[in-house]
Amino acid sequence: xxxxxxxxxxxxxxxxxxxxxxxxxxxxxxxxxxxxxxxxxxxxxxxxxxxxxxxxxxxxxxxxxxxxxxxxxxxxxxxxxxxxxxxxxxxxxxxxxxxxxxxxxxxxxxxxxxxxxxxxxxxxxxxxxxxxxxxxxxxxxxxxxxxxxxxxxxxxxxxxxxxxxxxxxxxxx
Numbered sequence: 090x091x092x093x094x095x096x097x098x099x100x101x102x103x104x105x106x107x108x109x110x111x112x113x114x115x116x117x118x119x120x121x122x123x124x125x126x127x128x129x130x131x132x133x134x135x136x137x138x139x140x141x142x143x144x145x146x147x148x149x150x151x152x153x154x155x156x157x158x159x160x161x162x163x164x165x166x167x168x169x170x171x172x173x174x175x176x177x178x179x180x181x182x183x184x185x186x187x188x189x190x191x192x193x194x195x196x197x198x199x200x201x202x203x204x205x206x207x208x209x210x211x212x213x214x215x216x217x218x219x220x221x222x223x224x225x226x227x228x229x230x231x232x233x234x235x236x237x238x239x240x241x242x243x244x245x246x247x248x249x250x251x252x253x254x255x256x257x258x259x260x261x262x
Contacts, residue, residue, distance in 0.1 A: 090115040091129065093122030095181075096149070096203050097174055097195040104188070104258050105146055108226060114141040120181075120233070120257065121203045123148035131212065134219045143216060145225045145247070147257050149203045150239040159204040166200050180232040185262030213246035223247035228255030 090111055092102040101119060102109065109117055116133070118126030123145040130143045151159065166173045174195070179187060217223060225243040227236040229251060236251065243249050254261045 090117065091126075093118035093125040093129070094193075095120035095122050095147075096199060097177070097192050098122075098190055099193045100191045101258075104260065108146065108259070109144065110142050112141060114139050115144060116140055116142070117144035117146065118148075119146040120149045121199070124203070124206050127208075127212065127216075130216055130221065134216065134221070140216075140219075140221050142222045142224060145223070145243075146259060147227060147231060147234065147236075148208070148225060148239065148243075149206060150208060150234045150242065151204050152207055152242075153235050153238040154204070162204055163197065163201060166197060170195075177233075181257040182260070183232045183256060184230055185256055185260055188258075188260070208242060210242075210245055213243075217246055225249045226259055227251050228257060228259050229253040230255060231257045233257040 090109060090113065092109070094101055105119065116126050116130045126143060126145060130140050133140050178190060182188065213223060223246060225247045227240055227249065229236055240249050240251050252259060252261065
């Protein structure tokens with residue numbers, strides 16, 4: 090199993106232990122890491138490598154957000170990165186109490202990529218046609234993404250598990 094971390098995070102896969110398929114043929118990612126997991130799966134398939142399952146935990150889905158929202162996120166990050174990151178992590182756990190997370194250094198380009206990333210159905214369809222099971226997990230109380238919009242999009246090509254009372258980390262407290 091290969092896990093890709095969310096924006097500014099590292100080693101948070103312990104939060105998803107109950108959901109992750111522990112198989113060498115599973116690729117999974119959380120939030121920003123879901124983008125990397127999708128792209129890695131495409132690369133593996135192009136190189137005739139086996140992938141059975143692609144798991145996307147609260148994938149970074151901002152294509153329903155307008156340019157003003159995205160611009161404000163970038164401006165807030167530039168103004169005070171530390172304050173932005175503290176609020177970001179707090180929002181990931183909201184409405185529940187925060188848990189321990191490890192962090193890595195981030196930059197504005199990663200945040201911009203996260204906010205601007207466009208999910209395409211044809212990519213998901215190609216993965217599905219290759220025999221890969223696509224699983225998406227979303228939390229109904231997610232304060233980072235619009236989980237209902239993401240659900241409608243991903244339902245077109247994936248099995249979606251929508252946990253009504255879960256946050257962005259898919260935790261129910």
